[in-house]
Amino acid sequence: MGILSHVGRFVLLMSRVFRRPEKFKVYAQQFWKEVDAIGLNSLGIVAIVSIFMGAVTTIQTAYNMESPWIPLYAVGLAVRDSMILEFSPTIICIILAGKVGSNIASEIGTMRVYEQIDALEIMGVNSSAFLILPKILAAVLIIPFLVIISMFLGIGGGWIFGVMSGVVTTYKFVYGITYWFIPFYVTYALIKTVVFAFLLTSIPAYFGYYTQGGAVEVGASGTKAVVYSTILILLCNLIITQMLLA
Amino acid sequence: MIRIADINKSFGEKHVLKGITATFEAGKTNLIIGQSGSGKTVLTKCIVGLHSVDSGQIHYGDKDFIVMDFKEKKQLRQEIGMLFQGGALFDSLTVEENVLFPLSMFSDQSMSEKRDRANFCLNRVKLDNANKLFPAEISGGMKKRVAIARAMAMNPKYLFCDEPNSGLDPQTSIVIDNLIKEITDEYNMTTVVITHDMNSVMEIGDNIIFIYKGEKWWEGSNEDILKTENKEINDFVYASKYMRRLKAAK
Numbered sequence: 273m274g275i276l277s278h279v280g281r282f283v284l285l286m287s288r289v290f291r292r293p294e295k296f297k298v299y300a301q302q303f304w305k306e307v308d309a310i311g312l313n314s315l316g317i318v319a320i321v322s323i324f325m326g327a328v329t330t331i332q333t334a335y336n337m338e339s340p341w342i343p344l345y346a347v348g349l350a351v352r353d354s355m356i357l358e359f360s361p362t363i364i365c366i367i368l369a370g371k372v373g374s375n376i377a378s379e380i381g382t383m384r385v386y387e388q389i390d391a392l393e394i395m396g397v398n399s400s401a402f403l404i405l406p407k408i409l410a411a412v413l414i415i416p417f418l419v420i421i422s423m424f425l426g427i428g429g430g431w432i433f434g435v436m437s438g439v440v441t442t443y444k445f446v447y448g449i450t451y452w453f454i455p456f457y458v459t460y461a462l463i464k465t466v467v468f469a470f471l472l473t474s475i476p477a478y479f480g481y482y483t484q485g486g487a488v489e490v491g492a493s494g495t496k497a498v499v500y501s502t503i504l505i506l507l508c509n510l511i512i513t514q515m516l517l518a
Numbered sequence: 519m520i521r522i523a524d525i526n527k528s529f530g531e532k533h534v535l536k537g538i539t540a541t542f543e544a545g546k547t548n549l550i551i552g553q554s555g556s557g558k559t560v561l562t563k564c565i566v567g568l569h570s571v572d573s574g575q576i577h578y579g580d581k582d583f584i585v586m587d588f589k590e591k592k593q594l595r596q597e598i599g600m601l602f603q604g605g606a607l608f609d610s611l612t613v614e615e616n617v618l619f620p621l622s623m624f625s626d627q628s629m630s631e632k633r634d635r636a637n638f639c640l641n642r643v644k645l646d647n648a649n650k651l652f653p654a655e656i657s658g659g660m661k662k663r664v665a666i667a668r669a670m671a672m673n674p675k676y677l678f679c680d681e682p683n684s685g686l687d688p689q690t691s692i693v694i695d696n697l698i699k700e701i702t703d704e705y706n707m708t709t710v711v712i713t714h715d716m717n718s719v720m721e722i723g724d725n726i727i728f729i730y731k732g733e734k735w736w737e738g739s740n741e742d743i744l745k746t747e748n749k750e751i752n753d754f755v756y757a758s759k760y761m762r763r764l765k766a767a768k
């Protein structure tokens with residue numbers, strides 16, 4: 273299948289996803305389940321990744337700046353901006369594309385090959401909306417919070433490890449992270465995050481929904497889901513950055 | 519009543535259904551029989567719209583199914599109950615939740631009424647102590663029965679069962695057959711049952727359609743099927759030595 277027919281089928285699927293639910297209560301229950309599965313269940317990995325990214329960025333920047341002309345507080349500034357602009361929104365979303373994306377694709381793919389999607393359809397349930405809408409909404413709502421948490425943890429991790437390894441002092445670091453703070457960077461990061469959250473749920477859902485065959489194909493859908501959502505996240509990152517920051 | 523006319527369906531080069539015409543009356547158990555791979559499952563999936571047909575007509579009552587849009591089909595499907603060959607239970611839900619699912623989606627009853635209905639259905643398929651188990655924790659035959667309970671939960675006007683008693687012991691099998699027959703009579707349902715089981719054919723077959731290599735080869739009642747001279751159907755019905763001996767003894 274060519275890329276254009278994938279795009280066409282994706283758009284058609286999305287047009288069926290964003291429809292009025294048959295019953296709000298049932299969808300709401302699904303939604304909270306997804307908030308739990310996508311959001312709360314990812315807190316651990318987000319925290320670990322963020323703290324380590326912040327710590328490593330701090331130490332690396334400090335070593336690269338051993339020039340007398342660059343003030344030491346620039347370390348804090350660099351960590352802050354790289355976490356807010358890139359590491360938290362983009363890297364975290366790519367990691368979530370791996371974790372959440374493969375999960376969504378194989379869950380929906382399994383439902384497809386074991387006729388559970390057919391069973392939903394036969395009951396008169398809009399299977400695409402029922403299975404996909406709660407996931408997209410949950411991701412779009414909860415992942416920005418994960419990213420904000422990641423920003424704090426990343427900067428915090430940088431501070432703690434920076435001070436512990438002696439490359440920077442608390443005073444300089446804190447001065448750095450408050451120096452010339454541009455609030456729009458956070459807005460920009462959150463806009464990106466919302467787009468990425470949509471991509472990393474809708475694309476795996478698409479591959480899962482159109483799985484055909486058996487266990488092998490379900491596995492293949494999971495792989496495709498991760499690869500394509502990662503590529504599209506990177507591509508959209510470029511486009512959004514060009515649009516908002518350039 | 520469901521009427522289908524001249525249904526054709528191919529998968530790529532493979533012509534699976536070849537011009538099938540049939541009428542399934544309300545209040546009767548209509549059986550579809552035929553060899554494995556003859557196209558029975560594909561036929562029922564075409565009738566309910568899970569496969570699109572290449573050509574032909576499908577009418578539910580006087581409503582033309584082929585021209586219905588997404589919304590109209592959704593509406594109609596709330597009146598359809600279907601048992602899939604593999605059960606198709608939702609494996610993240612317990613047995614009880616599976617049966618409750620269509621009720622919570624479409625009925626405005628209170629939770630306790632829905633529970634009662636679900637338990638009533640589970641009771642009729644003789645599953646009383648499995649409510650809290652997950653599909654992975656029950657046997658194949660139990661899954662089948664849960665799926666039947668789920669299919670009948672909404673009191674459908676049209677009921678499709680793909681091999682309701684494969685994987686069941688003879689006794690439970692008869693219970694299920696009788697259940698299908700009873701609810702068909704009771705609610706004047708239009709029931710279509712795919713089966714391999716000659717026992718069911720003889721017990722509940724009001725109207726039997728024999729599919730042979732994608733064609734409708736024969737049609738008649740369970741009385742007729744024993745008398746017909748049609749070779750393919752005799753090969754099917756009298757496949758076992760036991761049935762042949764029975765025939766010789768007649």
Ligand SMILES: Nc1ncnc2c1ncn2[C@@H]1O[C@H](COP(=O)(O)OP(=O)(O)OP(=O)(O)O)[C@@H](O)[C@H]1O
Pocket residue numbers: 529532534552553554555556557558559560561603
């Ligand atoms: N999705 C599909 N894609 C391609 N071919 C299919 C598909 N589904 C069914 N077929 C083919 O259609 C034919 C009829 O299949 P079907 O499942 O209807 O058989 P059946 O009569 O239900 O058999 P059984 O009694 O074993 O369930 C088979 O040859 C099968 O290979």
Ligand SMILES: [Mg+2]
Pocket residue numbers: 558559560603680
């Ligand atoms: Mg079959």
